């Protein structure tokens with residue numbers, strides 16, 4: 258059965274090539290960092306951000322288990338990504354919401370998420386993309402989703418294409434995935 262994460266995986270598997278540089282904007286338990294690291298291979302590089310030490314530790318453990326070395330884990334907000342990365346990247350992946358099993362108060366917030374997306378737009382290469390998995394329906398997730406959808410709608414259509422992928426007939430607010438590419 259098609260699952261929400263398959264949308265981002267499709268874009269990673271289709272567009273990310275060996276040797277690319279990518280960013281995981283929300284490392285969490287490291288699942289997306291691992292997917293990106295495998296896609297870029299030993300010659301590529303993945304930068305992964307999270308504001309929680311436990312998320313960085315969980316990601317580090319998952320990467321170690323999988324013998325992955327081509328990553329840099331950064332304990333900071335994704336809204337600061339331009340301070341750490343000064344090269345073009347193929348993909349920036351956001352998986353919004355809170356750390357599964359973690360503190361729900363430390364979930365992503367639209368104010369910093371939109372700053373991070375603006376910075377990611379500057380960092381992606383001409384053939385790059387941004388994937389944003391938007392969880393909503395709990396705590397302030399709906400606030401973040403509504404603000405982000407408004408932000409994405411207003412991105413200049415001459416410069417960017419935004420598509421959204423919704424599991425339209427599935428109950429319980431399944432996450433929405435937005436993909437941004439450059440024109």
Ligand code: SAM
Nearest residue numbers: 283285286287288289307308334335352356365
């Ligand atoms: N991609 C992760 C995975 O594969 O396991 C799941 C990510 S989880 C849904 C969201 C993560 O975003 C949490 O670990 C949370 O700490 C992190 N987060 C919240 N605000 C952030 C920010 N401003 N910058 C970076 N990470 C943030």
